[in-house]
Amino acid sequence: MQRLRDPEHGCPWDLEQSFDSIVPHTLEEAYEVADAIAERDFPQLAGELGDLLFQVVYYAQLGQEAGHFVWADVVDGITRKLVRRHPHVFPDGKLRTPAGSIKIEPEQVKQRWEAIKAEERAEKAERPHQLSLLDDVPRALPALSRAQKLQKRASQAGFDWNEAAPVIDKIAEELDEVREAVASGDANAVAEEMGDLMFAMVNLARHLQVDAETALRQGNEKFERRFRFIEQRLADDGESVQEAGLERLDQLWERAKTQGL
Structure with missing residues (x-):
């Protein structure tokens, strides 16, 4: 990557790239990984994972050039996060500690994971730029995935229905509003109401434990x-x-x- 970005002997195309210009390629590579898994094409998956890894390396090189961070910071960051979120595996909070004797059920692991993530979000909320529980839900996510994450985050704060039945009623309400918008001939209203309807459908999927x-x-x-x-x-x-x-x-x-x- 350093060779590709070398100002004198590097690749002209790679030298033109920036954080923003690489983002579409990163999303495309992630989808190609998902497609290879869905097709159970594991020989192809190895290559697609390499392409995705290349994106991470690219960002690390751009970060180093700009003085923001280096590759080691990327690896250290995820290592520290995983150690912190798995106290049942790393009981003293250190990477090299011998395996612990704590045994817990998968559901307890999930509960601990969510609790620790909530602590991390609370820490972020203390920073001046962190004003909302929703701030760190990436805008670049596919719309369905982002809707589900937004709803899940709001639910953790208590803003949610307790069961699926009222969500189904809400979908019926939103569908009626789509019909009204269509009858009005207002294209902007139709688009808005369609968005509301799809958001409600994602909400139902979440309540039914279905990934939208x-x-x-x-x-x-x-x-x-x-x-x-x-x-x-x-x-x-x-x-x-x-x-x-x-x-x-x-x-x-x-x-x-x-x-x-």
Whole structure:
């Protein structure tokens, strides 16, 4: 990385990059890691993890050049965090300590993890720039994931329903508001109400202990399987999707469903 960023002998493209310009590549590489895992393509996963690691190295080099931090700070930071969040593994808070004898259940591990993260957020809240419990929820997250994290953070502060039933009622309310916005012909209102509806849907997923991002990803994959089935059946009959008509497409869609696609 240092060679790539060498001002005299480095790569012209790499020399032009900054923290901001690398962010889209980082997000893309993270999604490619997720895709390789979903496809169980483990030989490919090794390469994708390398690409993702390269992004971390890139940021570390940029940080060193700007005098913000160095690679060692990155590794030290995550090491200290993991030691702190696993007192049942590192009972004296030191990395090199012999393994402890504390035995706890997975649910207790989760509870401790959340409690320690809450302590860390409380410490951050004492800093002048930290004004809200929501401040450290990354804006660059996919919208569904960010909605779920925002709701979870608010829930930890007591701002939440205790069960799923009122969330379902809220979804019905938001859907009515979408209908009203559509009837009004106000495009801005439609967009706003659609956002509210989707936010409420994420809230229901959270209450049902469903990861919204994963659920939609699976829904996308299901749609893709069924649509590809339609395309293939039409191609076998010498037809195209554009020529088939909605009734024929619906028939093939139902056929795909009956075949478990």
